[in-house]
Amino acid sequence: MKVESWLVGLGRLEKDKVLSMARCLFKICITAALFLQFGSFPCAQSQQAAPRSDQDPTRLVNIEFKEDIRVFTVMAAINAAGFDYELKGRQMSEVRQSVRQALQGMDSALLAKLKALYEHQASTVRPSNQHVAYTSLALILGDPPEFALAAKDEDLPGDTWRVREIGPLLQEFYIKAGISKLWEEHRSRYSAELEEYIPVLRRAIRSTLDYFGVPLRVMMDRRIILIPDLLNAHDIVNARNLERIYYIVVGPTDRPSGNFNQLHHEYLHSLVDPLVAKYGAVLLEHDKLLNLAQAQPHIRSDIQNSYILVVTESFIEAIQLRMRKPSPDEADRRLVRLVREGLIFAPLFYRELEEYEENEMVGLPAYVELIFKKVNKSAVDKDLKAIDQLEAEIAEKQRQAQEAIDRHNLQARQHNRRVALLRQAGQLMSAHKFPEAEAKLRELLEEDPGNGNASFYMAQILSQTGRHEDAFQWYKRSAESDADPQVRAWSWLRMGRIAAAGQRFREARGYFEKVLTIEGELGDADQQARDLIGQLPPP
Numbered sequence: 273m274k275v276e277s278w279l280v281g282l283g284r285l286e287k288d289k290v291l292s293m294a295r296c297l298f299k300i301c302i303t304a305a306l307f308l309q310f311g312s313f314p315c316a317q318s319q320q321a322a323p324r325s326d327q328d329p330t331r332l333v334n335i336e337f338k339e340d341i342r343v344f345t346v347m348a349a350i351n352a353a354g355f356d357y358e359l360k361g362r363q364m365s366e367v368r369q370s371v372r373q374a375l376q377g378m379d380s381a382l383l384a385k386l387k388a389l390y391e392h393q394a395s396t397v398r399p400s401n402q403h404v405a406y407t408s409l410a411l412i413l414g415d416p417p418e419f420a421l422a423a424k425d426e427d428l429p430g431d432t433w434r435v436r437e438i439g440p441l442l443q444e445f446y447i448k449a450g451i452s453k454l455w456e457e458h459r460s461r462y463s464a465e466l467e468e469y470i471p472v473l474r475r476a477i478r479s480t481l482d483y484f485g486v487p488l489r490v491m492m493d494r495r496i497i498l499i500p501d502l503l504n505a506h507d508i509v510n511a512r513n514l515e516r517i518y519y520i521v522v523g524p525t526d527r528p529s530g531n532f533n534q535l536h537h538e539y540l541h542s543l544v545d546p547l548v549a550k551y552g553a554v555l556l557e558h559d560k561l562l563n564l565a566q567a568q569p570h571i572r573s574d575i576q577n578s579y580i581l582v583v584t585e586s587f588i589e590a591i592q593l594r595m596r597k598p599s600p601d602e603a604d605r606r607l608v609r610l611v612r613e614g615l616i617f618a619p620l621f622y623r624e625l626e627e628y629e630e631n632e633m634v635g636l637p638a639y640v641e642l643i644f645k646k647v648n649k650s651a652v653d654k655d656l657k658a659i660d661q662l663e664a665e666i667a668e669k670q671r672q673a674q675e676a677i678d679r680h681n682l683q684a685r686q687h688n689r690r691v692a693l694l695r696q697a698g699q700l701m702s703a704h705k706f707p708e709a710e711a712k713l714r715e716l717l718e719e720d721p722g723n724g725n726a727s728f729y730m731a732q733i734l735s736q737t738g739r740h741e742d743a744f745q746w747y748k749r750s751a752e753s754d755a756d757p758q759v760r761a762w763s764w765l766r767m768g769r770i771a772a773a774g775q776r777f778r779e780a781r782g783y784f785e786k787v788l789t790i791e792g793e794l795g796d797a798d799q800q801a802r803d804l805i806g807q808l809p810p811p
Contacts, residue, residue, distance in 0.1 A: 485635025724755025
């Protein structure tokens, strides 16, 4: 209920005073309720909740930076077995090259078993996705050297289940390949990689908690563990949630800030997941809306069978989009893309988050109930129609933009071709190859009849070959074109000479005087025009 609706019947007070009192009262009520619920005051304006400037948010919100020998061992095993996926144009990290080199001398029988198993498993998983399955497997293994699987086969995610058979070989691999020694040799590089990510996550945490309007100490009951994986391809980010732990495994990178959006996305999961769980009953009243998500042409495979995941991902993507403060056009394009990927609630959440941002009384954890209560079929149907229209408008704009680009490129090609033909004609004229030069010019003029420079060259050829009256007509075309001032000046001058040679003195004077009206750099055409006027018989 909006604060303004409380004003009914209170006409004796000024509206501003009533609003102020209402906000104060509402704020006190919400704050008290949140205290009872969370044991702290998550209001953004609470003086007690304000974070100290010297606090490190990564220490206060259950984030752990960890080098993980399980991930190292599994990734070393598949690298030895043949995993060589890398982004196009990138070289494997120095650590990966070093480990692969060291593993070449390992036990040949064990290597053969690893390769056979890997090749069999690789046949069912795309190369670009293999690391996801193996990383997930590593996270549910026990410590070395046993690497005991901490879950039953039936409880494993689908991709992990497909690669689980490598598990029994890991103990033998760990011992015979000397993984413990290799790990100690390279562990410092993993620590250095983690240090690079601390400021990136710090920025994600501070900006997010500021947006949520909650203090640093509020993290509910989730943990985030960031693990580097220098035996993977560059700029890879794998995320896996195991109960209340959010693992983020990052491949080697030259620019950790380039992974900000993915890290931010996973951090948002740790805040949003419990909110979605809390209001799940409200949301599940409309779980049949999953059909609308599944009808989208590019629905993501990870959400296609889960209504709650559609809601969660829609909300997280909407928050990230709001925090980026995009232009209206950028927001429209992004929302269309999100909906087509199955995140059908993104437009609704994006719109409601704008309302939240205008609210100064309560943080997002308390406000989110109002947002989730807006989820219903009518609202989604309306948004889908709007998205259809937006998509059509965007497609039309893109078509027009592409047409403009194509026109520009065509004009550029035509211009370059004409310049080349004119240059070739000039070279042929200098070599006194007038027929060849004339052929080039006619080819050019057929494409561009108004080309004043080509008309001038044609006139020059005709004049050189004694066809003065024909030359006169080409000079006239050049003089009346949009050629540069000097070309037009010389065209009028040559016309005057031809007219004077035919004793058409009055006509010649008019052409010479035309030269004197042209502004710009004319060479000495204007001076010659004055001299020639002086040589003409008196009018």
